[in-house]
Amino acid sequence: MRVGRPVKPLPHPDCDYCGAPATLARMGDEPYPYRDDHGPLWICVPCQAWIGIFARSTRHVPLGRLADAQLRDLKVKLHAALEPLVQAKVRRDGCNVFEARSKGMKWLAQAIGVEPDKCSIHTLDAEQCERAIAIVEAFEKERGNHPSDSADDDR
Ligand SMILES: [Zn+2]
Structure with missing residues (x-):
C-alpha cells in the first residue's frame, strides 16, 4: 500500500x-x-x-x-514608538536593525504576555497593540535622559 x-x-x-x-x-x-x-x-x-x-x-x-484601519493605525504607532529604542540599540550594540527589532518585539511580547516566538507586530490585535504602545511609552519616559539605554539589558 x-x-x-x-x-x-x-x-x-x-x-x-x-x-x-x-x-x-x-x-x-x-x-x-x-x-x-x-x-x-x-x-x-x-x-x-x-x-x-x-x-x-x-x-x-x-x-x-x-488588520482593519484601526489596527493598521495602531501598528504604525507602535512601530514609530519602538523605532527610537531599536536605533539606540543598533548604535550602542552595533547589531543590525533586524536583530534589534526582533529583540524589541520579544521584550514587548513578554511584557504583554504573548508567546515571544510567535509574536511580531503583525500578529498583535488592537488591544495588544495598545498595551504594547503604553509599555514602550512608559519605558521611554523612565529612560528619560539616558538615551543610550536599551529595552533588553541583561534580561
Ligand atoms: Zn471581514
Missing part, C-alpha cells in the same frame, strides 16, 4: 473581524487597496482589512492577522 505524503494545505487566512475567508489580491486587482505596489496581500473587502505576505513566500504565507 502506498502512503502518500500529506499535502500541506496552502495557508488561507480568514478575516479576523467577520470570519469570512480572505482573498489574495495583487497590485492591479480590483480589491487591491493601494495605488502603488506593496506586494500581494490577503484582503477582506467588506471589512477593508488586509495583511501582507512574507517576502519571497511562494505559498503566500500571511505575515499575521488581517
Whole structure:
C-alpha cells in the first residue's frame, strides 16, 4: 500500500473581524487597496482589512492577522514608538536593525504576555497593540535622559 505524503494545505487566512475567508489580491486587482505596489496581500473587502505576505513566500504565507484601519493605525504607532529604542540599540550594540527589532518585539511580547516566538507586530490585535504602545511609552519616559539605554539589558 502506498502512503502518500500529506499535502500541506496552502495557508488561507480568514478575516479576523467577520470570519469570512480572505482573498489574495495583487497590485492591479480590483480589491487591491493601494495605488502603488506593496506586494500581494490577503484582503477582506467588506471589512477593508488586509495583511501582507512574507517576502519571497511562494505559498503566500500571511505575515499575521488581517488588520482593519484601526489596527493598521495602531501598528504604525507602535512601530514609530519602538523605532527610537531599536536605533539606540543598533548604535550602542552595533547589531543590525533586524536583530534589534526582533529583540524589541520579544521584550514587548513578554511584557504583554504573548508567546515571544510567535509574536511580531503583525500578529498583535488592537488591544495588544495598545498595551504594547503604553509599555514602550512608559519605558521611554523612565529612560528619560539616558538615551543610550536599551529595552533588553541583561534580561
Ligand atoms: Zn471581514
